[in-house]
Amino acid sequence: MTGVLSGVAPMAVPPGAYLVVGTLLFAIGLAGALLKRNALSIFLSIELMMNAVNLLFLTYARMRGDMAGQMIVFFVIAIAAAEASIGLAIFVALFRARRTVDVDKIALLKW
Amino acid sequence: MSGFLHVTGADFAAVAPEMVLCLAATLILLLDAFARPLRSYLPYVALASLAIANLAGRDVTGTFFSGAVEVSGFTRYMELVALGAVALAILGGAAALERDKRDQGEFYALLLFAAAGVILMVRGGDLLVVFIGLELMSLCLYVLAAWYRDNPAATEAGMKYFLMGALASAFLLYGVATIYGRLGTTSFAKIQGLASTPGLVAFDTMLAAGILAVVAGLAFKIALVPFHGWAPDVYQGMTTPAVAFLSTAPKAGAVLVLARVLHALFPAGLGDPWRPLLAILAVLSILFGNIVALSQRDLKRMLAYSGIAQMGYVTIALATFTTDALEGAGVFLAGYLVTNAAAFLAVAALSSGENEPKLLSELAGLGRRKPLAAAVLTLSMLSLTGLPPTVGFIGKLLVFRAAVEGGLVPLTIVGVFGSLVSVGYYLRVVYHLWMKEPAREVSLVPDDVLSGAAFLLTAALMLLWGVFPRALIDVARQAAGALLGR
Amino acid sequence: MPALSGELVVFTIASVLAIGFALAMVVQKTPVRSVLSLVVTFMGLAIFSIQLAAPFIAVLQVFVYAGAILVLFLFVIMLLNLSQEATDEDTRPVQRWLGLVAALGLGGLLSGAALRAPLPQGAAPARTPLGDEIPAIGRLLFSDYLLAFEALSFLLLVAAVGALLLSKKRFE
C-alpha cells in the first residue's frame, strides 16, 4: 500500500546523513537503555530509540517520495504514547510495591 | 492509489474474529463496570465470544483491506491456537482469581484483546499491521504480568517484561524501517514479489542488519537464547493462568510471523547466513534451556526454561524451513499449547495461592490429594519429554523427521541430547507428585468445574493427538502449504 | 545554491543539538534533567521532519512526544519524587563497558552500513507549498490504513484500561 508523496524537490542534504544521524540516535538510546539504572530513564532512552527509527522512516519515505513511511511514523508515535502510559503505570505500581524504581535494586526474581 | 473509504463488507467479514474479540472485551469491561451482579457470568461470556470468533473465522481466505490482512489456512491455524490458549487461560484462571480476590473482568477482557492482537499479528499482510497487532498483544501482556500489582514479584515481572518488550519493539521497528528503506514497501506480498525475481533485491549489509533486527525482535517474543532473559522472571512473577496464555499463543504467533517474514524474504528457501543463524539459535536454546531447567527448584521458572528449550525444537523446524518442517512446527506448537497450558493450569490448581512460591517440593504427595490435577501435570510432563503416546512425541517426531530429511542430522542429535537432559527435570516433577511424602500440609483450593473441564480437555487432547494424530497433522499441513503457497 | 546551503546549515545545527542532548540525556545524573534534555533532541527531530517534507509528523512530534509523553514522564517523576532517588549513574562496571561496546558497536556498524548502502532516489516532482500532504494522510487513514487505524483505537483503549487498572490502589 502506498501513497505517493505529492511533489517534493530533490534532497539538498544527502539522505545518508539523515540515516547516520538516526542510527547514531538509535545507538545513543540503546546506550542509555543499557547504562541507566532508573526504570524511567531506561524507558526514556527506548523512546529515543523509537524516535530515531522514526527519523529513518521519514528519510526513506523522503528518498522514495512515498507516503507510507510517514503513515508508519504516525502509527508508531501513537503506539509509543500508549506504551508510555502503560509503562509509567507499571512503574507507579512498582514503586508502590517496592518503594523504588532503581532496576539494580529490583532483582527478587532471579537465577 | 485507493480512493476514500472503499472497503467492502467482505473486508470486515474477514476481520470478524478480531472484531468479535475486541467488542466482546469491551462488553466485558462494561459489564464489569456497570453490571456487578453479572460478574460471575463473565468467564462464560468470554468463552462464548471465543466460540463466536472461531465460527466467524471459518472458511474465509484471500487478502483484504487492500492487502492489510491476508487470511489463509495458515492464519486460520493461528486463530485456533490463540483462541484455544485464551480459552484454557480463562478456564483455569477463574478459580485462581476467585481464590486470590482479584478483579476478573479486565483479566478476561485483556486476554481477549491479546488474542485479537495475536491473530491480527499473524494475519497482517503488512509489517505495520503486524507491528500493531504485536503491540496490542504486548500491552495486554504487560498489564497481565503486573496483574497482582500489590505483589512485589508481579510488579517486578511487569517492569522487566515491559522494558525488555519495549527494547525489542524498538529493534523490530528498526528492522521494519530498514526493510522499508531498502525495498520500498512493508507489504509481504510486494516484498515476496521483489524477492522472488532474482537479482532485484541486493541482500547487502544494511538489509541483512534490518532482517536480523526483525528476527531479534521476534526471537524475543519466542524467548530464544540470547533474547530469552525475561522469560523465567516473568513466568515466575506473572499470575499463573496468564502464563498459560503467555507461554503459548504469543510464542506461536511470533514463530508463525517469523516464518512469514522469512518466506517473504527468501521465497526460494533459506540461504547461507540465515539457516545456520537459526540453527545456532536452536542449539543455544535447546542446550541452555534444558540444562538450566535442570537446576531449577521453582516450578514456573523450570517451565520457563523448558519453554525456551521447546522453542529451540521449533526453531529446528524453522531452520529446516521445508513444508514438512513447518507442518512439524505447526503440530509441535499445537501440542505445546495444550501441554504447556495444561501444565501451568495444573500448577495453579496445585498451589495454595498466587503469591506463594511454586516450589517443586510443594508438590510432594499431591498425587493422592488432587489426583486429577496431578495426573494432568504428569501427563504434560511426559508429553513435554516427548514420550509416546502423547502429542509431544508426535511433534518431535515430525520436526526431527523433517530435519533429518532436510539434512540437519546434527541438529536432531543435539535435540535428542536435550530431550535426555530434560528427562531429568520433567520426571523430577512426577517424582515429587507421586513418590514423595509431603513435608508439610499445603492448603489447596477446592476443585472447580471450569478448571476441571480444562484438565479433562487438555488431557484428552494430549492423548488423542498422540494416538490419532492424523487430523492435527492434516490441518497443520494445510497451514504450512498455505504459507508456502504449495 | 544558498537555499541548499541553508538547508544544510539547519540540518547540521539540528543534528548537533539532537545528538548532543541525546548524549546529555544519557549522562545526566537525575531523571528530570534527562527528560528535559530529551525535549531538545525531539525538537531537533521535529526539524528533521520538516526538512524531510513531513511537517505533519513534525507537529505530532512536538505535540505528542515533547508535549504529552515527556510531560507525563515529568508528572510521574514528581509523583514518585524520584529527584531524591539515588543518582542514576551506573555502578556495574561490566554492564557499563559491555553496554558501551554493544551500543557503539551497533551504532558504528549500522551507520557504516547506512553510509555504504546504495540508496534509491525516488521520483521528485516540482516543489509545492508545505502542508499538502495532510489531506493525503487523512485519505490514507480512512482507506488503506483503515484497519490499522481501527486496531490502533483498540490499542489505545487497552492502554487506557491498563493504565487505570495498574494505578488503582485497591482490588475489587
Add this chain to the structure above:
Amino acid sequence: MNQLWLIPVLPLAGFLLNGLVALLFASARAEAERDADQPKARLPYAQRLFHGVVGVGSVGLACVLSFAALVPYVLESLKSHEGLAPVVQHVYTWMAAGDYSVDVAFRLDALSALMLSFVTFVGTLIHVYSVGYMQDEEGFGRFFAYLNLFMFAMLTLVLADNLPLLFVGWEGVGLCSYLLIGYYYDKDFAVAAGKKAFIANRVGDLGMVLGIFGIFALFGTADFSFVELAKRAALAPGSHISVYAVCLLLFLGACGKSAQVPLYVWLPDAMAGPTPVSALIHAATMVTAGVYLVARCSAVFVLAPDALTLVAWIGAGTAIFAATIGLAQNDIKKVLAYSTVSQLGYMFLACGVGAFSAGMFHVFTHAFFKACLFLGSGSVIMSMHHEQDMRKMGGLASRIPHTFRTMLVATIAIAGIAPLAGFFSKDMILGSAAASGHWGLFAVGLFTAFLTAFYMFRLVSMTFWSAPRGDHHAHEHAHESPATMTVPLWILAGLSVVAGLVGVPAALGGSDRIGRFLEASVARPEMHEMSHAAEIGLMALSLAVAAAGIGLALSWYRKASGPVEAVSPQADAFFAKTGALGRIVANKWNVDEGIEALVLSPFRKIGTFLWRGFDALFIDGIANASAFLVELAGDLMRFFTTGHVRNYALAFSLGALVFVLYVWVR
C-alpha cells in the same frame, strides 16, 4: 521285548511320590513348630513304612525289570560269537534344532547290560540297608526321594543311547550326590561338601559338553552309532576339531565324575553324606560312570593313542597318589574314600593301556566289595554311635561279628587275594599293562596294590582287632546292626567272593567270559598276547606284593595297643623317619589348602574388585559423572539469568551485535 524306559521311570515315580509326601509332611511340621526349636524326631512308623515301601519297591521293581531284560540278552550274546546287536528303543525326539537332533532313546548292549546288572542290584541292596540305617532320621522320606532320584538318573546314564541323554543322567547323578552329600542340610560342612562335589563335577561337565559337540562335529551324530563309525575311523569330512582334543574333553568329564587327579578333591569330602550314600554313589555306581564313558567312547580314544596314554598315566598317578593318602587317614570312611579314588585310578589305567574290558571288569567287581566295605563301615559307625575315628575303635570283632566277617571278606577281595573278585580284575589290569609294554605303569600299579593291601588291613586291624581304645562305655554298648543291614552285607560279601569268576583268564583255565562279552561294545586294540607262563608269573608277583602289604599292616596294627593318639608305635616310628614327606602325606598333600590359596580366594577377590571397582567406580562413575557435570553446568549457567533487567538488555544487544557480525562475515 519289555520296555527299557520303564526301568529308569519307576524310580522317578518313586521319587515324585516320596518327594511330594515328604514335602507335605515337612511343611505341616514347619507350620506346627513355628517359633520353636525343631527336635530331630524319628518319623511315625506309618510314614517310614510308606517311604520304605515306595523307595525300595520302585528300585526293586526296576531291578527285576532290568534283569528280566538283560539276562536273556547276556545269555544270547554269550552264545553268539561276535556278540548281539544292541537293543535300541526310541521313546520320543527330545530336541531338534539346526544340525542337532537328540532322541530320548534307550540302549541295551553289553556295556549297559553289565552296568545295569550291578547298578540295579547293588542299588536295591543299599535301599534295603538304608531302611535300617536311616530309621532314626526325620528326613527319612527326603532321603529315599533323593535316593530314588539318583537311581533314575544313574539308570538313564547307563541306558542312554546317545551322549546328550547320557549327559542328562550324568548331571542328574551329580545333582543327587549334591543333595545326598548335603543331606544333613543344617551341617555347614555337609552342605559345603555337597557344593564342592557339584562344582568339581561341573568343571568336568564343561569338558564333557564340549566333548559331545566334538563328537557331533566328528561323526555328525551323538548317538552311540558313532562308535561303529569310529571303529571304521569314518570321520565326518572337514570337522574343525581333532579327535585328540575331543578325547581330552570327554576325559575331562570322566575325571570330574570319577574323581581323578586333579578333580578328585570332592570325593573324600563327599563322605559327609550318610554312609549308604557313600556306598551307593561314591563307591559302587556313580563314580564309575567316568570309566563307563571312556569305555563307551573307547573306539574314539583308540583313534588318538596319545590321549589313551594320558588317560593311563592320569589313572596310574591317581591310583598311587590316593593310596599314599589312604595310608595315613584315621577316619574309617576317609580311608575307604581314598581307596575308592585309587581303585578308580586303576580302572583308568586299564582303559589307558587299551584294556577297556579289564577296566569295566574292575568296575564290576569293585562295585561289590567296595559297597560291602562302606556298608560295613556304616554298620561299625552306627554301632559306635556315629564315631568314625578308627583310633577310638578297636576290638570290635567280637561285638559285631557279622559286620566283621563281611568286611574282612571284602577287604581280602580288594587286597587282591585269589580267588576273590578283586584278584581277577586287578590282575587283568596289571597283566594288560604289562602286555602293552608300559612297564612304568605296571610298576606303579604293582606298588599301589601293595599300598592298598596295607591300608585296608590297617583299617580292619584298627577297627576290629587291636586293643579297644577310646570311650570304654561306647565299646561296651556297641551292638550288631539289624537284619535289614546285615543281610545286604552278607549278600555283597558273597558276591565279592564270586564276582571275579566271570573273568577267569585263560591262563587259569578260564575263558575270560566278560572280555568276550564286552567285545561287542568296546574297542580292543591289538596287543601282543603274553604267554600263560608269563601271566602266571605276574599273578604270583602281585599276590606276593599284596601279601607283603597285609603282613606289614598286621605286624604293625594287629596287636596294636597304643593310646588313641599313637595307636601303633612302629607305624609312628616309620612315619617319623619319612619326615616332611610323611607329614605332607598325612595332610593329604595339602591339596585343598593349595586350591583355596591359588584358585578360590583370588576368584573371590577379583570378583569383589570387578563389582566394587569396575562396575561401581568405573562404569557408574562415568554415568554419574556425566549426569553430575550436566547438573553442574546448569547450576553455573543459571546465573546468567542474574535477575537484573539491564543484564538481559545487555545480552539482547550483544546477541544482536554478534549476530550482525556473523551475518556479515558469512
Add this chain to the structure above:
Amino acid sequence: MNYQPLGADLLTTLVFLPSLGALVLALAPGESKAAAKVVGIATSLLTFAVSVVMFRSFDAAAPGIAGFAIDRPWIPRFGVRYQLGVDGLAVALILLTTVLTVSVLLVACGQKIDRFKGYVAAFLVLETGMLGSLVALDVLLFYVFWEVMLIPMYFIIGIWGGKRRIYATMKFFLFTMAGSLLMFIAILYAAGVHSRATGLQSFSLVDWTRAASSGAWGLAPGVEALLFGAFALAFLVKVPLWPLHTWLPDAHVEAPTGGSVILAGVLLKLGTYGLLRFAWPLFPHAAARYGPFIAVLALIGIVYGAWVAAAQKDMKKLVAYSSVSHLALVVLGIVAGTGAALSGAIFQMIGHGLTTGLLFLLVGVLYERRHTREMADYGGIAARVPVTTALFLIATLGSVGLPGLNGFIGEFLILGGVFQVNIAWAAIAATGMVLGAIYLLTLVQKVFWGPETVAANRGLTDINGWELAGAFPLIVLIVLLGVFPRPLLNLVDGSVKALQKPAATATVTAVEAAR
C-alpha cells in the same frame, strides 16, 4: 486366519485388552483392593486366554511374520502404519509375557502393597507396552510401544520400590532412553534413505527388510554401520550387554517383586528380540562385520556377570548379575547365527524368563516376610519354609542349566551352535556353566542350608496360596520345557530359518502372501 474374539482383530485385542483393564481401574472410584484384585486377575487371565487362542491357531509352518497380519494406515502422511503381525518368536514371547503378568498379579494379591490399584494398573499398562512392541511390524510403531514400556516401569520402581528407588528408576529410565533416542534418529534417517531409494514412503519392517535383502536400499557401508550401531546400542542397553549393564542390578534390587519379575522376564528379552527382529535382518552386512565385536563383549559379559554375581551379598543383586551373564550367552548365540544357536538363543530367552522370573518371585516371597535381601539375614531356613526351599531349588537348578529343566536346552543348543562357528567362543562361554553353579549354589547354601543362625527367621511363614498360585505355572513350564522342548522349538523354527536366510527374505514373501 484372523479371529476376532472381542470384536477387534486378534492382535489388537491382545495388545489393548490390558490397558482396557487399566482404564477401568483408573476410572473406578475408591481404593477397594478386592475390586482391583478381581479386575487385575480377570484382565490378565483374559489376555492370557487370548494369547493362547492365538497360539493354538498360529500356523508355525507359515514362514515369516505373517501371523494374523493387520495393516492399516496410522500416519499416512509419511507412511507410518498400524501394522501388526507375529511369527513363532513373537508368539513365544507373547505367551511368556501373558503368563508372567498373571503370575505377578497373583503374587501381588498375596502380599501387602499400598496403592494396590495403581500397582495393578501399572502392570496392565506395562503389559500393553510389551505386547505391542512384540507384535508391531512398523518400526515407528514398535518404537512407540518400546517407549511406552518405560513409563509404567518407571512408576513401578519409583513408587513401590526400595530405599534407593529414585536413583534406580532414573538410572533405568536414562540408560534405556539414551539408547533408544539414537535409534529414533536412526529410524528416521533409514526411512528417509528408504523412501529416496525405493520411492516408497514406509516405516514397515516388511518393506525395509525387502529393501535390505534385495539391496534396493543401497546403504553405504559407513551409513549402514552407523544405523546398525544405533539400533544395536538401543537393544544392547536393554539386554543389557556388558559394559552397559550397570542399570540392571540397581533397577532389580530396588524394584518391587513384580517389577523385578517382569523386568528380568520380559523387558530384557525385548532387547534380544529387537536384535533378532531389527538389527540383524535390516543391516545384515554391518551385522556380519561387527558381530564378532559384539560376540567378544558377550563373552566378557558371560564371565564378568557370573564372576561379579559370585561376589554378591544381596540376593536380588546376585540374580540380577546372573541375568547379565545369561543374556550375554543369548547375545552370543544370536551373533553365532547358526540354526542351533538361534533356536537355543530364543529358547533361552523364554527359559531365562521363567527361571529368573521365578527366582525373583521367590526372593520377593522372602523379602515380603523379612524385608531384607541380605543373604546374611537368612541361613538355615529350609526347615521353616520347605515348600519355598523346594521351589527355589528347582528354579536355581533350572537357571544352572540342569538337564531335564528348561535352562539346559537353551544353553546346550547355544553352546552347540556357537561351537560350530568358533570353538574358542564355545569354550569360554561354557565356563558360564561352572561359574553359574558356583554362585547359584552359594545363594541356596547361604539362604536355605546351614544351621539356623538368625532368630528372626524362626517366625518365618512359608509361601502362601496366592504366591504359590503365581509360582506354580512357572514351575510347571520350567519342567515341561525341559522334558518336552519340541513344541517351543517347532514354534520358533520358522523364525530361525528366516533369520538364517540371508537378510530374512522369508519375512517379505510371507507378508506379501498375507496381504
